[in-house]
Amino acid sequence: MAKKEKKKKLNRRDFIDRGFRVSIGIGLVGIGGVLFKKSKAKEYVWQLDPEKCIQCGRCATSCVMTPSVVKCFHVYDMCGYCDLCGGYFRPEAKNLTTAAENQLCPTSAIVRKFVEEPFFEYDIIEELCNGCGKCVKGCGAFGNGSLQLQVNHRLCVNCNECAIARDCPADAYQRVPMDNPYIFSGYSNEENKS
Amino acid sequence: MKRKLAIIFLLVIISLQIFNSFAIQRFPKPEFESGHTQPPTITPDPRAHALAILDVFVLVAALSVVSWLVIKKRSRKGVFWMSVFAVLYFGFFREGCVCSVGSLQNITLALFNPEYSIPITVIAFFILPLVYTLFFGRTFCAGVCPLGALQDIFALHPMPIKSWLEKVLGIIPFIYLGLAILYAATSTDFVICRYDPFIGFFRLDASFMMFMIGAMLLLIGVFIARPYCRFLCPYGALLNLVSRFSKKHITITPTECIQCRLCEDSCPFGAIEKPVLLKDKEARPIAVRRFLILGIIIPVLVIVGGFVGSQFHENLAIVNPKVRLANELLNNTNYGETEKEAFEITAFNSAGQSKEELFKEAGSIIKQFYYGGWILGGFIGLVFGLTLVSLSVFKYREDYTPNKGTCLSCVRCVDYCPVLPISNDY
Numbered sequence A: 001m002a003k004k005e006k007k008k009k010l011n012r013r014d015f016i017d018r019g020f021r022v023s024i025g026i027g028l029v030g031i032g033g034v035l036f037k038k039s040k041a042k043e044y045v046w047q048l049d050p051e052k053c054i055q056c057g058r059c060a061t062s063c064v065m066t067p068s069v070v071k072c073f074h075v076y077d078m079c080g081y082c083d084l085c086g087g088y089f090r091p092e093a094k095n096l097t098t099a100a101e102n103q104l105c106p107t108s109a110i111v112r113k114f115v116e117e118p119f120f121e122y123d124i125i126e127e128l129c130n131g132c133g134k135c136v137k138g139c140g141a142f143g144n145g146s147l148q149l150q151v152n153h154r155l156c157v158n159c160n161e162c163a164i165a166r167d168c169p170a171d172a173y174q175r176v177p178m179d180n181p182y183i184f185s186g187y188s189n190e191e192n193k194s
Numbered sequence B: 001m002k003r004k005l006a007i008i009f010l011l012v013i014i015s016l017q018i019f020n021s022f023a024i025q026r027f028p029k030p031e032f033e034s035g036h037t038q039p040p041t042i043t044p045d046p047r048a049h050a051l052a053i054l055d056v057f058v059l060v061a062a063l064s065v066v067s068w069l070v071i072k073k074r075s076r077k078g079v080f081w082m083s084v085f086a087v088l089y090f091g092f093f094r095e096g097c098v099c100s101v102g103s104l105q106n107i108t109l110a111l112f113n114p115e116y117s118i119p120i121t122v123i124a125f126f127i128l129p130l131v132y133t134l135f136f137g138r139t140f141c142a143g144v145c146p147l148g149a150l151q152d153i154f155a156l157h158p159m160p161i162k163s164w165l166e167k168v169l170g171i172i173p174f175i176y177l178g179l180a181i182l183y184a185a186t187s188t189d190f191v192i193c194r195y196d197p198f199i200g201f202f203r204l205d206a207s208f209m210m211f212m213i214g215a216m217l218l219l220i221g222v223f224i225a226r227p228y229c230r231f232l233c234p235y236g237a238l239l240n241l242v243s244r245f246s247k248k249h250i251t252i253t254p255t256e257c258i259q260c261r262l263c264e265d266s267c268p269f270g271a272i273e274k275p276v277l278l279k280d281k282e283a284r285p286i287a288v289r290r291f292l293i294l295g296i297i298i299p300v301l302v303i304v305g306g307f308v309g310s311q312f313h314e315n316l317a318i319v320n321p322k323v324r325l326a327n328e329l330l331n332n333t334n335y336g337e338t339e340k341e342a343f344e345i346t347a348f349n350s351a352g353q354s355k356e357e358l359f360k361e362a363g364s365i366i367k368q369f370y371y372g373g374w375i376l377g378g379f380i381g382l383v384f385g386l387t388l389v390s391l392s393v394f395k396y397r398e399d400y401t402p403n404k405g406t407c408l409s410c411v412r413c414v415d416y417c418p419v420l421p422i423s424n425d426y
């Protein structure tokens, strides 16, 4: 008798459980379906828009990686190859030599190379750059703006939520498709590839 | 001469104060006579897309293997080695992103923000563990989740805690879940990712604060097994709910419980429920009275919770950067900086959005938080109410069984049961 009652009870419980199970299943499939319809097969990565960036310096400090994976990128195509480079020299530099006290970059990550009179080429040593954006500010203010900050995707671990994005005062960070992951201001990478 | 000219030019520019005027071709691109070629701008490629697809395959494979180990093989050893694998692959190799726990925020954001298009791999990371849980219990927690697996390896000397305390602390994940959904739905922040205590270990790089919190949790985890899973994890809260209705679930005994009590204290997570025998069952009138009281208390809790939540909507909303900016502009507080203009304000001024537009936008976000506050508060009230129910109502139970909600399917208890499985050899 007791056995039978127990059985009945269990059956009722099983029945309710199954009802819930089926509805949860349907719910999951539903959510999946709705999202699937608006999703893209593409993967996304984080990138900053140099036009919005105000070179606040947080790119250097907020990244989850040390040193930051944000680096200065040189868009050579826009560079004037100036002798007096606003991105290389401090504004108060006495003479235009490569002495460290004349350099704007705190880690001496920019190499100045003589090309021909009166032009100089500037290269960034990625390993030294910490993404502080000082040179970018200088170049944007006095030069052509060919130095630009970008997330280096070889180094970026692609956080689900980029730690710099939420600290950036200019709201410059956005998710961009993985197959075109760089944004340069005044220069399109695609056009110049060929 | 040239240098002087250049300096004069520089001074003129400084006096004009043309800052932030980006990408202006002030100096023409030179024509090199020496035949120097301009180097290309380097743009290193991101990690291949294929690897993200591979992650989903590894996830499916790991879930299948662990479920098989838990349900069919009942092998603790196997599950342990799967956790080691999870820590190595999802943790150290893939450096923790994207994980299923965090993906719930992407899902919320995708549901509420039409502009955000979510990658399919992220959907898979959210849905698959839930589906497996619906069939086999929380096998994802047993040996696939890198956060859980890391803590599991540190659970060396677990001590039991009072079951009422366990239940009360078990409310926190639901509050966390509600908050995470609120902040993700309003496109404010991904709090789960921001306060992920273990990601720093996987990347071997974190702020000192988060590193300390992570280390503390692991240290506590030596004695109170898996503290993040039991008392914080918001995805675990979802799995908990789903797992209650799972089709199959790990059982302690392979066949029939003989009430030997050997497994009683074997669960490091306090997930084993003792038998509640018929003679403990209370008289019907008392049960009915309690049922009525709870029937009144729960709706009251929901309404009170909702009201309290809505009262705090401004405190909740201030975390949103737009609301914060509007607030600072309105009160002229300049983000507490005295020396110079705060970066946020500089950026706002140079971006060209008018203050009115910003205030309007912030206003609508605050309104979202008002409704969100009602829902969040009501939800928390409901969770409190249901916890009260589970603390006061006893379900009839004959055998020692794992609580399907909180059991992490780790298979530890199985080894304590002396009953032998029915062998197929006979």
Ligand code: SF4
Residues within 6 Å of the ligand: A048, A052, A053, A054, A055, A056, A057, A058, A059, A060, A132, A133, A149, A164, A167, A168, A169, A170, A171, A172, A173
């Ligand atoms: S945090 Fe934003 S504004 Fe600051 S340097 Fe980085 S991109 Fe520019």
Ligand code: SF4
Residues within 6 Å of the ligand: A046, A062, A063, A064, A065, A069, A070, A151, A155, A156, A157, A158, A159, A161, A162, A163, A164, A165
């Ligand atoms: S996604 Fe992560 S690693 Fe990449 S830039 Fe942002 S914080 Fe740094």
Ligand code: SF4
Residues within 6 Å of the ligand: B101, B140, B141, B142, B145, B146, B147, B148, B149, B228, B229, B230, B233, B234, B235, B236, B237, B239
């Ligand atoms: S409870 Fe959360 S953190 Fe713990 S194993 Fe499960 S999903 Fe992972």
Ligand code: SF4
Residues within 6 Å of the ligand: B250, B266, B267, B268, B269, B270, B271, B272, B402, B403, B406, B407, B408, B409, B410, B411, B412, B413, B414
């Ligand atoms: S399988 Fe479940 S009940 Fe058994 S010890 Fe593990 S968590 Fe506890």
